[in-house]
Amino acid sequence: MENLSTKSDHELIAQSLGGDSAAFGALVLRYRKLLISVSYRVSGDATLAEDIAQDTFIRVWDRLATFRPQGNFRAWICRIASNMTIDALRRRKPMADVENTVLEAPGDQPETVALKSERAAAVRAALMELPEHTRVALVLREYEGLSYREIADGLDIPIGTVKSRLNDARRRLKVALATFVEG
Amino acid sequence: MAHVEHLISAYYDGELSARRRRQVEAHLEGCAMCRARLSEMERLSDVLAAYELPDTLTGAETFRAQVALRLARRARRRAGYMSWAWHLVPLGLLSVLLGILGLLAAADLLRGVFALAGWTGVDVLALLGLPDIVGAGTWLHRALFSLVGGLGGLMWKLCAYLGSLFVFAVYVGWVGALWRARTRP
DSSP states (O other): OOOGGGSOHHHHHHHHHTTOHHHHHHHHHHHHHHHHHHHHHHHSOHHHHHHHHHHHHHHHHHHGGGSOTTSOHHHHHHHHHHHHHHHHHHHSOSOOSOOSOOOOOTTOOHHHHHHHHHHHHHHHHHHHHSOHHHHHHHIIIIITOOOHHHHHHHHTOOHHHHHHHHHHHHHHHHHHTHHHHHO | OOOOHHHHHHHHTTOSOHHHHHHHHHHHHHOHHHHHHHHHHHHHHHHHTTSOOOTTOOOHHHHHHHHHHHHHHHHHHHHHHHHHHHHHHHHHHHHHHHHHHHHHHHHHHHHHHHHHHTOOHHHHHHHHTOOOOSOTTSHHHHHHHHHHHHHHHHHHHHHHHHHHHHHHHHHHHHHHHHHHHHHOO
16 A cells, blocks of 8 residues: 655645545645644634634645645645634634643643643733734744745745744733743 | 844744854854843743643544545535536526527517518517607618518527527537446446
8 A cells, every 4th residue: 555654745735636535634644733733823722723724624625726836835734724713713702711721741740730731821812912913923933843934935925024023923922921931 | 233132033043144143143142131032032932832732632543534524525515516507407408499499489470470460660660669760661761671681580590590509519518428427437
């Protein structure tokens, strides 16, 4: 049986365009966590993030033929996911209180868990206070490690705008999270 | 060199050109304030890292299966719509054909009624409430009506026959496509 996990994005895309659903499945496996992560950090909601990630893959399947072969697939799907997340956030009511932010690792002391939880909740709240497009740029850089060029290509904005959005995001976050940053 | 606060973010991300990076590094060596900004940036990243993905996410294989299922369901639904549309093609063609034949018959009937009633072109114009700008009974009037009537009738019939021929061709194409779809492995 063909080992799809070793194939490049472009090979899998070409196969998917030919109707090979297994190749598309390999792309889903490869980028599932990335899309959930982007959507989760932008929306602050894990359930919504999983739904958005699935919706994103459906849209990617529909629009695969429009993807330019020389383009950056990772940046392209991040853009679709972040746009869909922002649309979903605009459509729905204000979010419920913090959820899924208690990240207990095995062996963590109760104080550590409490601190982690407090930090996570504070970060989530601070992220949600950022303007949407600034938040997306920060998430793509800080959590997904995309380069400025990838972010610029993905969001279809100049690199200078990426820089200014990141500067702005970090400046605001430093203020919002001063207790943790300075402590 | 002036303070490099505006470059700290890009420096921290490793996004400065080699020349710029050297400049910033030289400045950092002698500037405690900018070094403090850089440290804040590092600490901010550590703090942001606390906001991890929850470990309650759907498993990778389940997630893939869910996406595949949604795509398959959608494809089936679309195929269903297409199938309905596909079977409406002959019905649509038949309607067009009947429409053309009906119009032809109506035109012939109308001409017959006019002939029986002994109506001239002027009468028809009066009936429709249109002015007789050419002048009834003049040679120009007779010539125009004869020309328009003759050409009109001919064009109308030509269009009707061509339309019928087109409808028939589309139907033959539909049958061919259906045969191909049924016999395709």
